[in-house]
Amino acid sequence: MQLSASDAVLVTGGGSGLGRATARVLAASGAGVVLVDLPTSAGAEVAAELGARAVFAPADVREEDQVRAAVEQASALGALRVAVSCAGVATPGRILSRKGVHSLEHFRTVVEVNLLGTFNVLRLAAEAMSGNEPTDGDRGLVVMTASVAAYDGQVGQAAYASSKGGVAALTLTAARDLASAAIRVMTVAPGVMETPMMAGLGEEVRSSLEALVPHPSRLGRPEEYAALVEHLVANPLLNGEVVRLDGALRMPPR
Numbered sequence: 047m048q049l050s051a052s053d054a055v056l057v058t059g060g061g062s063g064l065g066r067a068t069a070r071v072l073a074a075s076g077a078g079v080v081l082v083d084l085p086t087s088a089g090a091e092v093a094a095e096l097g098a099r100a101v102f103a104p105a106d107v108r109e110e111d112q113v114r115a116a117v118e119q120a121s122a123l124g125a126l127r128v129a130v131s132c133a134g135v136a137t138p139g140r141i142l143s144r145k146g147v148h149s150l151e152h153f154r155t156v157v158e159v160n161l162l163g164t165f166n167v168l169r170l171a172a173e174a175m176s177g178n179e180p181t182d183g184d185r186g187l188v189v190m191t192a193s194v195a196a197y198d199g200q201v202g203q204a205a206y207a208s209s210k211g212g213v214a215a216l217t218l219t220a221a222r223d224l225a226s227a228a229i230r231v232m233t234v235a236p237g238v239m240e241t242p243m244m245a246g247l248g249e250e251v252r253s254s255l256e257a258l259v260p261h262p263s264r265l266g267r268p269e270e271y272a273a274l275v276e277h278l279v280a281n282p283l284l285n286g287e288v289v290r291l292d293g294a295l296r297m298p299p300r
Contacts, residue, residue, distance in 0.1 A: 047127065047184045047279055049075035051099075054124040056080045056116060058107050058167055059132030061087030063241035064191065067268035068130050068275050073100060078123025082107065082116045082167075083133065099123060107133045107163030110170070117170050125178045128279055129171035130189040131164045134209075138202040153205040160209035161216075164190050168220060168231070176227045183282055185228040189275050190217065192235040192288055198297035210235070214288045221286030230285040232278045237292025239266040259293040266291060 049055065055072045059065035060081030069092060073079045078099040083089035085104040093102040103119050105112035120126045137156050141148045168188050175186030192213040199207030213233060221231040238255045256264050274291055278284050 047182045047187065047282060049077040049127060049279065051076040051078075052124050053127040054078040054080065054120040055128040055130070056082060056120045056126060056167075056171060057130045057132060058082040058105075058163075059134065060102075061089035061092055063132065064236070064239065064268050064271045065130070065132035066092050067272040068132065069096060069100070071269075071272040071276050072128065072130075072279075073097070077127070078120065080116055080120040080123065082113070107131070107167055108158050110166060113166050113170050117174050121174050126171060126174045126186065127178065127181070127184075128187050128189070129167055129175075130191075130275055131167045132191050133159065133163060134191065135159045136203075136206045139205065140202050141204050148204060153208075156205035157209045157212070160206070161212040164213050165216065168216075172224055172227065172229050175229050180228050183228060184230060187230045187232065187279055188220070188224075189278055190231070190233040192217075192233050194235055194237045194290060194292050194295060194297055196235060196288075197290075200297050201300040217288050218286045225285075230282075232284055232286070233288040234271060234274055234278075235288050235290045235292070236271060237266055237290070237295040237297075239271065240268060258297070259295045262293055264293075266293065 055077050057065045057069045060069045061083035073096045080101050080103050081089045082103050082105050089102040093100040103116035105116050137152045139148050178185040193210040195207040196210040196214040217233040
């Protein structure tokens with residue numbers, strides 16, 4: 047599928063990190079771009095940077111009305127062809143620790159943002175895409191973001207690994223559900239990436255993480271995630287699969 051000026055894309059978490067890089071790459075196609083992020087994010091600044099066909103839609107991905115409004119904004123710019131879910135949170139915590147038992151509220155919040163929010167975007171974007179005229183055989187593509195934690199969950203990642211494992215498991219059934227509408231669904235599972243989530247780590251921790259990656263031994267770059275999304279858009283046979291973007295990393299227990 048090739049994007050054009052008559053199309054639109056929607057990117058959640060578009061104010062920073064993976065979402066920001068993806069919005070930049072997809073905007074280069076000429077398509078209208080709607081960046082979805084929290085009101086406190088840099089989404090408005092990113093939209094201004096991308097030009098007149100980029101719009102910031104402040105929203106919490108868990109809220110149906112807010113996401114629906116963002117999808118409608120995208121549809122006003124053109125046929126919604128691509129939706130990319132990059133919004134996510136990571137609240138660490140062991141199930142049992144010296145601080146006590148894992149907070150149920152923290153677990154709920156992580157799962158709601160990462161899994162429920164991703165599904166909310168998936169279903170509402172697919173609803174809008176289903177009315178598109180097919181181009182290159184596709185009406186649209188939804189890209190979700192899991193994590194290597196879905197497979198290699200470390201100590202303290204019970205909530206995060208559960209939420210990302212849910213996204214990974216959702217991929218194939220969503221692709222099969224939406225095949226009759228000619229909508230593809232793919233998921234990217236990044237390893238350790240240079241994102242705001244990693245910004246607070248000290249140099250020693252960063253170096254130890256980089257040493258875990260067989261090749262290239264460094265953190266992944268948001269631009270590499272964006273380049274993969276660009277390829278997923280272009281390659282019509284990619285559907286119903288989770289692609290690890292991790293330099294052959296397999297995370298140890300801790």
